[in-house]
Amino acid sequence: MIIEKLVLLTERAASILPFYRDVLGLPVIRSEQGSFTVQAGWSELTFQETGDQAAAAYCYHFAFTIPENKFTEAKQWIEALVPIGTEDGQDVSYSESWNSHSVYFEDPSGNILELIARHTMDNSVERPFDPPQDILCISEIGVTTSDVPTAVDQFAELGIMTYKTRSDNFNPIGDDNGIFIVVEKGRRWHFTNKTAESFPVRVTVRGLGELYLEEGEQGLLIKNKN
Template sequence: MIIEKLVIATADAASLQPFYTDRLGLTLVHSERGSFTVRAGWSELTFQEPASGDYQGEYYHFAFTIPENKLPEAKQWIESMVPIGTEAGTDISFSESWNSHSVYFEDPAGNILELIARHTMSNGVDRPFDAKQDILCISEIGVPTLGVPAAVNRFAELGILTYKTRSSDFNPIGDDNGLLMVVETGRRWHFTNKTAESFPVRLKIQELGELYLKEEESGLTIEMTK
């Protein structure tokens, strides 16, 4: 599943932009009052101030894939700029079932970012880590909801199926290229002290179209346009 575009909310786009362009080194695609877009490999990431100005303290969890052999260098690069998350005395997350290593950190707006090296992918490179080249894509976006099984069933109708783990409170869907992390609202995000809260998300998935995801009283709603 290829995530081509991700659009999320922020309170102050102008103050956040330098973190992504100057510190992370992502290429600026577009910037205007109230929003900006950067390129992360094959994905575009847009931060948009709510049109009504009704900002609700939104924060999101999303991940960038990096070459599978570059986590040590990427960790050294990111921790020279920002603190990285720790858990149980370690600052590197290893998933045996996913065969991946990750590090977690936050941007100035409180979004939880992850650099993930997936050893199931043949994308290693034989050169020093370079963020401009080696942030390959947005490969995960968190989708919290109070009704995980119902949401997963609706996504399955669109052809987005469970990845590795199916449970009532944590159910990633998609594949190694791109995942929606469908989790129960209130569940703690890994390597942080923050809980998963539901905020609107817009994304474009290759060969599927644009989706607008929003939690309502009835559960997660999925609006789709081609």
């Protein structure tokens, strides 16, 4: 699953633009009043202001894939710039089932970002880690709902299937290239003290088009604009 575009909501786009531009070094491809877009490998990441004051509390979780052999260098780079998350005294997450290493950190709005090296992927490079080149894509976005199994079934109807294992409270769907992390509302995000809440997400998936994801009274609503 290729995530081509991801649009997230924020209270003030101008307050987080310097983080993505100057700290992470991602190229700005569009910047307008109330929104900006940066290039993250083959993905575009947009933050759009909303008039809803509740946007101040919006907290998304998403991940960037990096070359599978550059995790140590990437960790050294990011921890020199921002605090990184810890869990039981550890600051690196290793998943045996996914065969991946991750490190977690936050932007100035409190969004939870992740750098993940997936060792199942053939994307190693033989040069020093370079963020603009080696942030390869957005490969994960958290999708929070009160009814995970029903949401997973809806995605399956679109052809997006469970990744690795199915669960009633944490169910990734997609593949190594791109994953929706479908989680139950109130579940704690890994390597943070924050719990998952439902916020609108707009995402363009190659071959499916634009999907608008929003929690309704009966669970997740998925609108396909194509």
